[in-house]
Amino acid sequence: MSMKGKDVTVFTSLSADEANKLLDDRQKSYEKTEDGYRCRTCGERIMQTTLYISIHIKEFKTCAGPGRVLTVNFPYCPNCEGEPRTARACVHVPQAEWGCSNDYDDR
Numbered sequence: 517m518s519m520k521g522k523d524v525t526v527f528t529s530l531s532a533d534e535a536n537k538l539l540d541d542r543q544k545s546y547e548k549t550e551d552g553y554r555c556r557t558c559g560e561r562i563m564q565t566t567l568y569i570s571i572h573i574k575e576f577k578t579c580a581g582p583g584r585v586l587t588v589n590f591p592y593c594p595n596c597e598g599e600p601r602t603a604r605a606c607v608h609v610p611q612a613e614w615g616c617s618n619d620y621d622d623r
């Protein structure tokens with residue numbers, strides 16, 4: 517899958533837990549060495565870019581929310597995948613949980 521120079525949507529409409537698991541599984545798909553992560557396919561050193569995750573309210577049926585965006589590190593293989601121009605995603609969180617969480621930064 518080539519992401520090079522593209523606007524990439526990594527995932528949409530996941531719960532925060534599902535998103536964490538997906539990112540965790542992605543990290544685990546790379547081989548950990550003394551000097552960082554390596555691609556299991558080509559051996560290239562894994563790089564990171566920024567993944568912008570929009571926070572959306574689960575009760576809304578569409579992708580809408582308070583306009584907050586969370587940024588996390590997003591690993592990719594520069595050889596097999598290439599650096600995306602932008603990497604975006606959204607998580608859908610219950611409205612009741614919104615506003616009492618310290619997990620999200622205002623950006």
Ligand SMILES: [Zn+2]
Pocket residue numbers: 528529572578579580606607608
């Ligand atoms: Zn959404």
Ligand SMILES: [Zn+2]
Pocket residue numbers: 555556557558559560593594595596597
């Ligand atoms: Zn690779």
